[in-house]
Amino acid sequence: MTQATITMSDLRKRYGTTDVVAGMTLSIGPGVTGLLGPNGAGKTTLMRMLATVLAPTSGDLRLLGLDPADRDERTEMRRRLGYMPQEPGFHRHFTAFEFVDYIAILKEMTDTRERHRDVRRVLELVGLGDVAGQRIRKLSGGMRRRVALAQALLGDPELLVLDEPSAALDPEQRMRFRELASGLGQERIVLVSTHQTEDVAALCQRVIVMHDGRAVFDDTPAQLSALAHGRVWIADQRDPRAQLWWRTAEGHHRHVGDPPPAAQLVEPTIEDGYLLLVGPQAADARVAA
Amino acid sequence: MTWHVRPDLLERYARGDAEATQAYSVEAHLPSCEHCRGQIAALVDAGRLERVWDDIEEHLDAPRRGPVEAGLIRVGVPDHVARLLGATPALRLSWLLACALVLVFAAWGASRRTEGLVVFLALAPLLPIAGIAAAYGPDLDPTYEIGLAAPMHSLRLLLIRALAVLVTTTATTAVASLALPGLHWSAAAWLAPSLGLTLTSLALATRLAAPAACGSVAVVWLLSVAIGGRVTDEPLLVFGLAGQLTCMLVAAIAAAVLARNTDSFERRGGIA
Numbered sequence: 025m026t027q028a029t030i031t032m033s034d035l036r037k038r039y040g041t042t043d044v045v046a047g048m049t050l051s052i053g054p055g056v057t058g059l060l061g062p063n064g065a066g067k068t069t070l071m072r073m074l075a076t077v078l079a080p081t082s083g084d085l086r087l088l089g090l091d092p093a094d095r096d097e098r099t100e101m102r103r104r105l106g107y108m109p110q111e112p113g114f115h116r117h118f119t120a121f122e123f124v125d126y127i128a129i130l131k132e133m134t135d136t137r138e139r140h141r142d143v144r145r146v147l148e149l150v151g152l153g154d155v156a157g158q159r160i161r162k163l164s165g166g167m168r169r170r171v172a173l174a175q176a177l178l179g180d181p182e183l184l185v186l187d188e189p190s191a192a193l194d195p196e197q198r199m200r201f202r203e204l205a206s207g208l209g210q211e212r213i214v215l216v217s218t219h220q221t222e223d224v225a226a227l228c229q230r231v232i233v234m235h236d237g238r239a240v241f242d243d244t245p246a247q248l249s250a251l252a253h254g255r256v257w258i259a260d261q262r263d264p265r266a267q268l269w270w271r272t273a274e275g276h277h278r279h280v281g282d283p284p285p286a287a288q289l290v291e292p293t294i295e296d297g298y299l300l301l302v303g304p305q306a307a308d309a310r311v312a313a
Numbered sequence: 314m315t316w317h318v319r320p321d322l323l324e325r326y327a328r329g330d331a332e333a334t335q336a337y338s339v340e341a342h343l344p345s346c347e348h349c350r351g352q353i354a355a356l357v358d359a360g361r362l363e364r365v366w367d368d369i370e371e372h373l374d375a376p377r378r379g380p381v382e383a384g385l386i387r388v389g390v391p392d393h394v395a396r397l398l399g400a401t402p403a404l405r406l407s408w409l410l411a412c413a414l415v416l417v418f419a420a421w422g423a424s425r426r427t428e429g430l431v432v433f434l435a436l437a438p439l440l441p442i443a444g445i446a447a448a449y450g451p452d453l454d455p456t457y458e459i460g461l462a463a464p465m466h467s468l469r470l471l472l473i474r475a476l477a478v479l480v481t482t483t484a485t486t487a488v489a490s491l492a493l494p495g496l497h498w499s500a501a502a503w504l505a506p507s508l509g510l511t512l513t514s515l516a517l518a519t520r521l522a523a524p525a526a527c528g529s530v531a532v533v534w535l536l537s538v539a540i541g542g543r544v545t546d547e548p549l550l551v552f553g554l555a556g557q558l559t560c561m562l563v564a565a566i567a568a569a570v571l572a573r574n575t576d577s578f579e580r581r582g583g584i585a
Binding site: 072076117121127139172 | 375462
């Protein structure tokens with residue numbers, strides 16, 4: 025497998041007068057890369073451009089060395105791509121097997137026996153081998169999510185674009201997803217957009233935080249945690265001066281920011297670093313970072 | 314267990330060369346004899362075993378086909394095309410029944426009043442374009458977004474579905490035409506408009522969303538029928554020889570436009 029990459033330079037997507045993606049310049053190689061950001065940060069728009077379903081307004085984009093603006097290169101690119109959209113739709117009268125088989129046909133797999141073998145493979149990979157014959161309308165939300173993930177894995181693609189793949193999964197399914205994605209990321213480019221900071225910490229070698237259409241952080245998950253180093257405190261009382269605070273299950277108050285009186289410094293998590301970047305007063309933190 | 318399968322027979326069985334009666338005997342014996350199972354394990358060709366398992370899995374797991382898919386395969390449509398058509402809303406039984414119902418009412422109206430024939434002829438060509446409008450698009454096809462990221466071109470998918478819709482609605486309308494009073498050439502006067510409207514809708518779909526393209530064509534068609542009838546006081550004017558030739562000409566031009574603009578279908582969706 026080639027060490028192919030995604031490269032983008034000053035990539036923009038504009039709707040009306042708003043730049044939803046406002047000049048992203050990045051290069052992404054093999055491994056699992058997490059895309060974090062609040063709602064409206066531009067994550068899904070960026071993912072859709074990387075999945076070739078949305079054209080950029082301006083900027084340069086190369087996917088596995090191919091130009092998605094060129095019809096032939098875009099088709100070739102799609103042969104090497106697996107895409108799970110944020111809100112996948114289903115033909116609900118199909119069984120899980122029939123649905124994945126249908127998508128396999130759209131992926132130009134016309135040999136019936138070979139296609140069915142691949143359908144069985146991907147359904148087993150996501151743990152749905154036993155319910156392959158059940159109609160989609162009878163499956164739970166988590167199972168449907170896994171059906172959508174299964175179709176993205178058809179044909180063993182070199183680039184996987186997964187938009188919130190772990191949403192609606194229960195803890196056990198989420199663990200299975202992490203195991204699967206980390207295995208896939210050893211040789212492929214796996215791009216995962218998520219709100220789950222735990223997924224990023226457990227799965228990703230690299231994390232990109234988006235805010236207002238821009239990448240405001242691009243490093244390892246450990247470095248994202250380190251942003252909050254020396255700035256996370258536990259105290260018995262809430263300090264109104266804190267940038268962020270919340271009450272923990274033990275009844276203490278966790279503060280992110282300057283130390284409150286009689287507070288104890290604790291190890292930051294990736295979530296603390298993320299909140300410093302995108303939470304209230306985030307601009308100051310970004311400058312400091 | 315007092316006996317075991319002879320080694321030469323086990324070898325022939327493992328190769329698939331044993332006679333049927335001997336093979337049955339070996340198969341009846343193996344489940345209860347650990348020794349023979351151990352002997353045969355070393356003789357089995359891994360590739361052959363994999364192929365056999367593949368056959369079994371294919372037989373057990375292959376999806377049962379719905380009536381539309383099964384019917385299409387029976388008339389020679391490749392199975393992957395039949396599956397694509399199985400996901401077409403306009404080929405669902407409920408849609409086909411609705412079309413049949415519309416045509417039955419229109420034919421009934423035509424048998425009672427002269428104007429009813431105009432209604433039937435004006436309505437019949439709208440059925441295929443209504444089917445095409447419902448065949449593909451972000452609001453109508455739940456797998457639209459996933460389909461866009463797949464290598465099969467969107468226009469090819471729409472054309473496959475449009476052809477199937479055209480064939481089924483043409484067959485339904487032809488049957489309904491037989492119920493029109495007196496067999497006359499006018500009973501088939503919907504055919505050329507049907508083709509012209511369908512191809513024009515598809516050509517326009519390279520510039521507009523399919524429902525908007527089909528809706529625009531339907532409005533222009535109904536206005537043409539109404540205005541043509543009013544101006545000349547001849548309600549069947551559009552369906553006369555000149556009208557038929559015009560529809561064929563429009564169909565030919567639309568087909569040429571469609572062939573030249575296949576890429577703009579994707580560009581319209583903001584993809585390219």
